[in-house]
Amino acid sequence: MYISNIIFSQKAIDEEILDLINILIHFLHHQGVSIMLRNFSFQRNNEIVVQIKIPEQNSLANITEYKWSKKLLEVGVDIQVEILGKDIETNEVCICSKPSFYIFLGTPNIPLVCGDCQNSVPLYRIPYTDESDNNYYNICCWNKENLAWSEIEFYSFEEPFAHKQLCDISSSHNKTALELRYIIEKVSQTKCYYYLEELRYVKNLKIAKDKKCPCCGGIWYQKEKILNLYDFKCDNCQILSTLANLDE
Ligand SMILES: [Zn+2]
Ligand SMILES: [Zn+2]
CATH class of the missing domain: 3.30.70.100 (Alpha-Beta Plaits)
Incomplete structure (x- = not known):
């Protein structure tokens, strides 16, 4: 960038x-x-x-x-x-001609990542997600809300309501994220996963392995990291997550 x-x-x-x-x-x-x-x-x-x-x-x-x-x-x-x-804080953007899937996530940068190269995908590469305005207003707003919750949580040392918004799949913030994930997939005609923050806060491997998908209750811990990065994936619900650095 x-x-x-x-x-x-x-x-x-x-x-x-x-x-x-x-x-x-x-x-x-x-x-x-x-x-x-x-x-x-x-x-x-x-x-x-x-x-x-x-x-x-x-x-x-x-x-x-x-x-x-x-x-x-x-x-x-x-x-x-x-x-x-x-920009020295960010990588190059994705140059894949047709990414096999996308990951939608909250970030201070571009909230869309290529599943193949793991680089950010400029939003203007996919069709508009906010069809009434012909732009990406809905994604931009959600991403700024994500940044606001992240900052509240970080600077207030895990303020519970902000933590819930980011980590609880049933929070209003995450519900909107799942809707946006669906819209991205529909307009781009490319599979899209939502990156859920929840598991970043689990510090014990035993607890982490026993965790079930927070949407469907299915198994989602992966013995081998997906793309060397993601410890959890549910294909039913199209969500991904990673573990924090474990204490063990
Ligand atoms: Zn790519
Ligand atoms: Zn699931």
């Missing part, structure tokens, strides 16, 4: 232009082009610079063709893209 500046320049930056820039940045996020909404933006003389993370070097190649960019161009705003460099 890459860090990029979008540079908006005009003789006089006013409120209307700032609003349009803001709408465009949200739009890019919901199109899967900009990965996070927590971007840096600053003014430099007659330029507004917004720094975003993008999946691929060419993710912004068509930026001037979006309707909000056209509105900015109409009022005389010039739009330039500057790639600053590779």
